[in-house]
Amino acid sequence: MRLRAQGLVKMFPGVRALDGVNLDLRPGTVHALLGENGAGKSTLIKVLTGVHRPDAGVVEVSEDDATWAPVTFGKPQDATAAGIGVVHQERNLVPRFSVAENIALQSMPRRHGVVDKSAMRALASRCLQQLDLHLDLNRPVAELSVAQMQLVEVAKALATDSRVLLLDEPTSTLTSQEADRLYAVVRRLRDDGACVVLVTHKLDEVFAIADTVTVLRDGRSVAEGRALSELSRSDVIDLMVGRSFADLQPDPTPPKDRSGIAALELAHVSTSVGHEDVSLTVHPGEIVGLYGLVGAGRSELARALLGLDDITSGSVLIRGQEARIRSVADALHRYGMGYVSENRKEEGVFLEQPVTRNVAVTVWRRLSAWGMVRDRSESVLLDTYVDRLGIRISGHKQLAGQLSGGNQQKISLAKWLAADCSILVIDEPTVGIDVRTKASFHTLIAELAAKGLAILLITSDLPEMVTLADRILVMHDRQLAGEVDNVAHDYAASSRQVVRYMHAEHVA
């Protein structure tokens, strides 16, 4: 079965998630679907699997490449019935059910209204055989390894006779041996005539296994089913990013004045979450980066600084004065320090509240008289930041949850700017944000520093770090492993040093 989509458009309030996507999935191929976060991959998958209905465009299938039948999916079961299977990034197995039950879940064989156990087991074992996988059919899925679960998910997709199989980041939780195993299965499925669509961030894997590629950028397909053999790695990156890496050329900035009193200083700080002897300073106008592997303890340090975890020894000085911060309220009202959370949807914004309240929440004290908030001043405040940050909203009462990720992030930043914070801790500001909004964020952060804010920036995006930070502190296992002077903003030089510190086993 060959499946193709033309001109797919899917709109959400405030954003065109898909804006003209073409896709051509031929049988017997492994097709990579690439794109940066926010490019529209997840929306495309949801359209193809019947979770979302497209606002425009057609999806068609053909058995012989000559006659095309349009298909519409009202619900996920329709896509399953049409032979499209999906293995989502997050697990969709019932942990207490057996391997056989999980595999057969969507196509449970029935006889006289009850489950036909022997037919179910036959179906499950046929699917496992197809994958060359030997598993006890009666074992509860909860007892399997992560990799085995992943393969059971694939088997589950096969049980519904999927001829187009979508794998969303299938190897993100697998070791490289386990990934190899999975890819062996993928090759076998391809050779059997299926089309496997691979959504991944790992370019190595793409070049190792995929035949063709579709690249999405800002909701459009910028490469449609091109053969990977004619593309180089940097071609693919260029297609995804839409700009050449020229942006990452050195862009030196003058060193910041560090002679005055530091806005924020940590002196030999240890925390209840395992940090030991961490010392750092951030001066007004400076962007200090905190880099490290996931789990190195960067966000945890920020949270301890804000009183969400305990500081067990050492001291925190704000503008030279010893500070005792027991909550974000303390940090905000007594010390003028704000925290832009890495977890936008759960901690950064109130999804079900109007944008006005999302921005004004930190300054209601200032906007109120006799304990009553004036709506008018709230609106004025919002308008100020809508202008300054270029936030796109359809009205003051629009719910934050209806905005795109980038606009939500701007709202989450705006509330601290509204509160006149002089110190900002910014944690992963551009995760899940499209490339252009990302660039505007970088401009914005640099401008805030230029206005004299002291910024402690936490990000796992090394190019972003090198673009923005004046100095990069590398954290390794909850201790500072080294400091990189980054005023040259030279990606090649700085990243090399950063990586060296990151992997240092012992710190002097």
Added chain:
Amino acid sequence: MGEATLTSAPAAPPQEDSTTPSGLPWWANPRVGLLVVIVALVILFSALRPSFLNVDLTLVPMQADLSVFAIVGLAQLAVLSLGHMNLAVPRMAAVSAFAAGLTYDRLHAPLVVGLAVALVVGALIGALAGTIITTTGVNSFVVTLALDFGLLGLVSLLYAWATDGVAFAVHPAGMDALRFDTMNNYCAGPVCGPPVPLVVPIALVTVVAVGVLFRRSRVGREMLMTGSSLRAARLSGIPVTRRIIQAHALSGLLCGLAGFLLAINNGAFSATIGDQFLLPSFLAPVLGGTLLAGGAVSVLGTVLGATLTSVIQKGLNLLQFQLDQLQILIGVVLLLALSLDRVRHVLAERRGVRR
């Protein structure tokens, strides 16, 4: 700096909906629906039983009932704002009413002092519930359920200790006036007031005060933000622990007021005060469109919800329905309202709140 950001922003997509961006179209507004149903029922009942419009027989007692149940609804609404529940509404009211009764009985205090005592006691019990919830982190459902059970025992012990039965015999000065008089009894020359019981203005003031609290005040808004997302509230510098305790204290205070007013309406401070409060406390706010999930409340809706409940109760009463049939019906109404709550959620999600 505006230029850099603005020019790099993608072209604005067309907005799909022209209705209010946050809410639903007006016909899906639960308050409009409630009003229509109330009017329809009033017409129906008065057609079937003309005595439904009788002032002394129906309208005056109904207003007195309604005043109590609107406040009971607000007591639940206060914690629904957080996404919490208060299952101790009945006994918070009972203990408060006991405290007021005791004040009259032993101290022969004037009416208003007993009211103040009821409010303070209610607020303190509420604050206690809030404190337990914030310090232990146990779900409000469990905490208030246990609290209600404990207080139930306490109430009967207290009445056994303080009275020779299950009620105080005392009648403070002014109690009967508050119970039986309407504004019609008070005249300025030839012009007399409307046939409105004296408890109604008390309820009205309360409704307005709670409405202003949640709509305009910083404290009320911070409670709603806390209910919307506890983590985001904490990380936005809202003193969430304090707000949670305050919301529960407010709930307790309103229970105290409801208990006091019911005792006035019944003519006695007795152990059974509050017994019938639990279901109506949810019925009124939920019918009125307050979300169980927290973060949004409707005070006006709660009043309408309480009105609907009172109209149904009175009407079916006049049609000589039995009490048990009535209970079945009220239960069904609550289930329908809760399903509607869910439907609204789904509709809101369809409108693109991204999670």
